Amino acid sequence: MNRLFKYSFLTAAALTLLSGCDQKLNVAPTQSIDDVAALSTSKDVEVTLIGCYDGIQDDDVYGGAFQYVSDLYGDAGEIRFGGTFANLLEIFDKQLTTANSTASVTWSDTYRAINRCNNVLSALDKVEEAKKARIEGEARFIRGSLYFELVRLYAKTWGDGDNAANAGVPLVLEPTRSVTDADYRKRNSVAEVYAQVLDDLTKAENLLPASNTIYATKNAAAGMLARVYLQQGNYASARDAANRVITSGRQRLVTPFSSLFYTFLRNGGANPAEYIFSTTVTAQDGSNSLNTYFGATVSTIPGTAGRGDFRILPAHRALYGAGDTRGEFFQVAANNTFTQKHLDRFGNVPIMRLAEMHLIRAEANFRLGTTVGAAPLADINAIRARAGATALTEVTIADILKERKLELAFEGHTLHDIKRLKGKVGALDYNSPRLIFPIPQREIDANKQLTQNVGY
Amino acid sequence: MRHILRISLWMLVCLSFVAVRAQDKVVTGKVTSSEDGAGLPGVSITVKGTTRGANSDVEGNYRISIPDNATLVFSFVGFSPLEEKVNGRSVINVQLIQDTKTLSEIVVTGFGSQIKRELTGNIAQVKGKDIENMPTPTVDAALQGKAAGVFINSGSGKLGQAVTVRVRGNSSISASSQPLYVVDGTPITTGDFGNYGGETNALADINPNDIESIEVLKDASAGAIYGARAANGVVLITTKRGKSGKTNISFNYQTGTAEAARRLPFLNSEEFISFYKQAAGYRDRLANIDPNDPDSFTQYIFGAGGFLEYYSYGTYGTPQQADVNWQEQAFQKAPMHQADLQLSGGNDKTRFFISGQYLDQTGTIIGNRLKRMSGRLNLDHQANNWLSIGLTMNLARTENQRLPDDNAFSNPLQMSALTPLTPFLDPTTGLPAGTPPGDINIPLYYNPIISINYAKFVATSIRNLTNGYLQANIFKGLKFRSEIGVDLLNQQEEGYFQSQTVRNQTRATNGIGSNYGTFVTNYNTNNFFAYDNSFGRHGISATLGMSYQQSQTKTNFIEGTQFPSDSYQRIASAATKSDGNSTETNFRFLSYFARANYKFADKYLLSASARIDGSSRFGANSRYSFFPAVSLGWVLSEENFLKNNTVISFLKARASYGGTGNSEIGNFPQLGLFTGDAGYAGSAGQRPSQIGNPDLRWETTYQTDFGIDFGFLNNRINGEIDYYLKNTSGLLLNVNIPATTGFLSQVRNVGKLENKGFEFVVNTQNFVGKFKWNTSFNWANNKNKVTDIQGQIIEGGIRNMNRVVEGQPIGVFYTVEYAGVNPDNGDALFYKNTTGTDGSVDRTTVTNAGYNSAQRVVVGNPNPKFIGGITNSFSYKGIDLSVFFNGVYGNQVNFYGVGQYSSANGIYEDNQTKDQLNAWTPENRNTDVPEARYLRGNGNQASSRYIFDGSYLRLRTATLSYTLPTSLVNRVKLDKVKLYVSGMNLATFTNYKGWDPEVSADSFTSNFAIGNDFYTPPQPRTILFGINIGL
Secondary structure (H helix, E strand, O other), X not given: OHHHHHHHXXXXXXXXXXXXXXXXXXXXXXXXXXXXXXXXXXXXXXXXXHHHHHHHXXXXXXXXXXXXXXXXXXXXXXXXXXXXXXXXXXXXXXXXXXXXXXXXXXXXXXHHHHHHHHHHHHOHHHOOHHHHHHHHHXXXXXXXXXXXXXXXXXXXXXXXXXXXXXXXXXXXXXXXXXXXXXXXXXXXXXHHHHHHHHHHHHHHHHHOOOOOOOOOOHHHHHHHHHHHHHHHOOHHHHHHHHHHHHHHOOOOOOOOHHHHOOOOOOOOOOOOOOEEEEEOOOOOOOOOHHHHHHOEXXXXXXXXXXXXXXXXXXXXXXXXXXXXHHHHOEEEEOOXXXXXXXXXXXXXXXXXXXXXXXXXXXXXXXXXXXXXXXXXXXXXXXXXXXXXXOOOOOOOHHHHHHHHHHHOOOOOOHHHHHHHOOOEEOXXXXXXXXXXXXXXXXXXXXXXXXXXXXOO | OHHHHHHHHHHHHHHOOOOOOOOEEXXXXXXXXXXXXXXXXXXXXXXXXOOOEEEOOOOOEEEEEEEOOOEEEEEOOOEOOEEEEOOOOOEOOEEEOEOOOOOXXXXXXXXXXXXXXXXXXXXXXXXXXXXXXXXXXXXXXXXXXXXXXXXXXXXXXXXXXXXXXXXXXXXXXXXXXXOEEEEOOEEOOOOOOOOOOOOEOHHHHOOHHHEEEEEEEOOHHHHHHHHHHOOOOEEEEEEOOOOOEEEEEXXXXXXXXXXXXXXXXXXXXXXXXXXXXXXXXXXXXXXXXOOOOOOOHHHHHHOOXXXXXXXXXXXXXXXXXXXXXXXXXXXXXXXXXXXXXXEEEEOOXXXXXXXXXEEEEEOOEOOOEEEEEEEEEEEEEEOOOOEEEEEEEEEEEEEEEOOOOOOOOOOHHHHHHOOOOOOOXXXXXXXXXXXXXXXXXXXXXXXXXXXXXXXXXXXXXXXXXXXXXXXXXXXXXXXXXXXXXXXXXXXXXXXXXXXXXXXXXXXXXXXXXXEEEEEEEEEEEEEEEEEEEEEOOEEEEEEEEEXXXXXXXXXXXXXXXXXXXXXXXXXXXOOEEEEEEEEEEEEEEEEEEEEEEEEEOOOEEEEEEEEEEEEOOOOHHHOEEEEEEEEEEXXXXXXXXXXXXXXXXXXXXXXXXXXXXXXXXXXXXXXXXXXOOOOEOOEOOXXXXXXXXXXXXXXEEEEEEEEEEEEEOOOOEEEEEEEEEEEEEOOEEEEEOOHHHOOOEEEEEOOEEEEEEEEEXXXXXXXXXXXXXXXXXXXXXXXXXXXXXXXXXXXXXXXXXXXXXXXOOOOEEEEEOXXXXXXXXXXXXXXXXXXXXXXXXXXXXXXHHHHHHOOEEEEEOOOOOEEEEEEEEEEEOOEEEEEEEEEEEOXXXXXXXXXXXXXXXXOOOOOOEHHHHHOOEOOEOOOOOOOOOOOOOOOOOOEHHHEEEOOEEEEEEEEEEEEOOHHHHHHOOOOEEEEEEEEEEEEEEEOOOOOOOOOOOOOOOOOOOOOEOOOOOOOEEEEEEEEEEEO
């Protein structure tokens, strides 16, 4: 018995030792799938497009950084920065280090979103015919908008010297599947980047439907085109694009002004009819870094939050006229004043709204001496009337620009307006190297083909 | 393979002829110690050449049944073994002679054990009794300073958090550098499973008092049997087992308090006011504003409705003006209790060890507490003359009230930054400042006390570690052993933040609750043959086997907001289920291993081992790898020219060479992946998440070790000297790629690094006899150098100041070099350090505006040059005193965490360290503290200014105990009564400016981001009283 036991035991032991369990080593991930299989069906491409929106609502992309950087960087005495984030203090002081984390993360997160768009655009052949135009249009809208934001933050502004010689940002138009020498790219010129932006946005405007729930629409693309043309000083095209948006009748100016904001707290997360494009924030997903820095926790308004880092100074509040409700749209918390535009913890992040189109049309018409769509005075008074400000009887270019500043304050236009108008930020000229982000040190280190901006 | 089968069958045939049993008779006797004649309990008595054995009882008596003409072998740890031929006697009394060599000790080697004198590899052994009752909840922290070449940094004083362990240096950049932990044969689940605060430590579930010994496999010869998993060293933990004889019952209770010893000097209210007057005054001069202008910076802080009036609740400038030492509020006196009960015993056939522990330890930082209950049952049973089976089972429940990570406003130590003028209590509500219904925007930053009072985050883990084995003696010398181990980790983390914490947890308007479940099931089996025999002067032992491990981690998570009131804290009551998640990941290892040891004439030793490892973590093309090692030893003291030497009693030279690997890079690093977590506004989305690398393979370390083991003067002085060289190649590296690709990094096998160093261990018996004095000393240096990373730049840590640079140790501090202060204007200065075309370095300086033009250079090294420990033990009549120091020398610590805010020229409103009072003023020109400038960087940029020497020498433990005389305790029917008092971290000698030089900020720590301090809680100083009763 004993022997039999031993015998079988040993056999079993030997078998255990020798039995191959090689196939046991084939373990697949459970939350991820192979990149080759990931874009096989129309549905796969559609969900990747959703991933593009997820990409742009990142804190350091359209989730807020593109907007607050413009306001903080372009500020001269209307905001006081009071937080402890050195990256933001450097922007506020116009003295960036090449390791500035906003400069570095905005760059990488933006290109991450662009790669998602490139994945979508590379797999359009998988998409059901009926959805093809819309999907291509959305991806092109996002990609075009992102390159526009990158080139105006990391490169010399349009028209400062030779656009074809000034270094822009690298253009990547194909999805990355492996890293080869070709992925170590040089910077394309400012002109090349703008050409790509216009190509993407123009195609997007043609491809996109007029309405598309919370996603990009024909008007979003046209509105973005208006911005790009304005930045280039191409007033006729800017005017026409803005006019297309306004005359579409898809959006309207809403009253009162305060109903434009607090989308989550007071409007259940839905956008007011004036929004052309925004990123949608929910309690579960998405971030609003305008809220993080411009916002503050106000005990009397439950649901407000924020670090309270960007404090609005009396110098700004003094710009509003009597009766202008925009001038009252501020909140005192702690011993500082904050704009009410971004107090809502889960508020959607406004990227473009109809008022901006009126302001673009007014400015362009004025400069061109035309009245396409409406006279400049009518456009400006439409904005003022909604805010409760007194109507003007005549307008100058200064009136239009001031109206633009007040209406769109803290929505991400300050720096870019100064640059296109060749103004000044404090003592710095519009084309000062100190008003251009550095190419992130990390990128310079990882890619020897990149050249650094002057001054860094 | 067929060959092995044939051999096995042949072995079976042989077996059939062995089992003829001789007639039995019984021998009894008593084993005593030659020193004092006292009975020795627990001596192992075996019949030579058989597996039959017995143990002496508490008096030293034994009884064993033996065949005729047998020889008995008496062996006991610490004594020389003795052989006695029975020669027909029925009573055999023997005296064992104390062995001063410690060379006859058994060392666990992984799938076996070996006598220390025959070791050819390098294995450091730490006895369980050397770490017992230390007030560190995790065993890794207790190893500090005990094993040569094993560097340990506990990181912070938070209980149950991750501890950095580096065996012979850091041998990886992106893959883990922590050693493999194997408990009773099973590679256990280690690492971080926390979802709040810093990394947790899965070793917290193991009761250190259950441990018999810990072996650290350091060189390739020792480690190669663990192949692809051994490049960072292997820590083998062996738990206590029962011995046949009297049942020993031991009860231990200890209680004490802990306290963090050091404080940083921060400004008091008066100093704060005068400092910020300077800082704001500068800005007014710069902007050309009259300080009395309401828009001036001065008025912003000091004026009516200004900063100070607001944050002092209006008490600034009044008789009620506060002067609060906020830092002090973060600390507390922390009680600790620990009770242990251990029972062990058995008979010829069955032996057991049973233990239970209850530990309740409070942290020295408010809000931190760890409780552990653990029980263990270890059983061994001799089923018959050839088969034995056994079981070890450990069940533990660990409950840890956790603290947030260092870089959180709710980290209590960040209170140090609060304004001293802010009263501790809101004068209106009488509650801590910032507590609703008072103004929640006071103090300057969120008050961590509010989280202590109105929030909790508790991690509770239930851990079951069970191993079973079955061992068959097939014939003389050959045995087969099969082990199966299960390690189940079941952790639940529950957090609830009440509405009062809304300033910190912005979504906590009506409370926010979270619940995380983590389930790790880890199975392992080892099956191996072991052969051990001698033929004349030849001794052979061999091991051949396989092991397979599979581990699965599943997690789930739910979060809810909108609670009816703070009385409801379970997510059942949350009106909004705001977030949820579940995940799963797996890995598997399949390994074959073999080892052979040969010795000739006890003089010449040869050992070879090899392992083939396969893992699911690598691509099919490179799934398996082979790790061989070979080692040699020469016992010179057995040679005729040394044999009768009166000074040199033992001398052995040894050398080893071999390969080990590292595969700790997470699961699926080789695949190009999309992940479905890119949803937007309620719609599902996917995204490219990882760029693939189908050629990815192991990182391999080849290590050479030369060692000498020596014993002088009858081994009263003995020790080891080792030199090693570890070359790691094919580093698993997260290589930075241009972000324009949409990815930041790709895992590649790129680059090489090396570690080399000396280790020196010496144990001496300075006095023997009634008064005993023993010293054991270990010292090790390690030189780490990254030899090739193909030009990659890899950085991390606070403000990316840690960097991996070719030709430098891993993680050097790479930043701009601070050059002090311009005496003319108070500007901070930085060395340019740019290299000219002729190779010369520009040592001119730039000021703040030129900071970008200053070249970053290597300004410090967070890796220690050498580490060591020294223990002195004294004993006289029942009094024992043990004093243990450990030291770390030559490393730097980055104080920038505190520095950039609190030693920072008043750039923000954070309270400043007192050294800032020496800031430049027109009257104080010769200083290294730049002028105070409110909201302006003036020297607080990342620079060498905040890199300090982190060397320290610490009185790690001191224990004084008194064992009552046996005659006395026997009268009350007890065996032993011992009283003790012990202290840990009683004194620290260091020049470091921060709270504690043994620091590693949890928010910033990675393999190469080390030596960072970010308001990190310091190590506790603990004083304990204890009693140990044996019956």
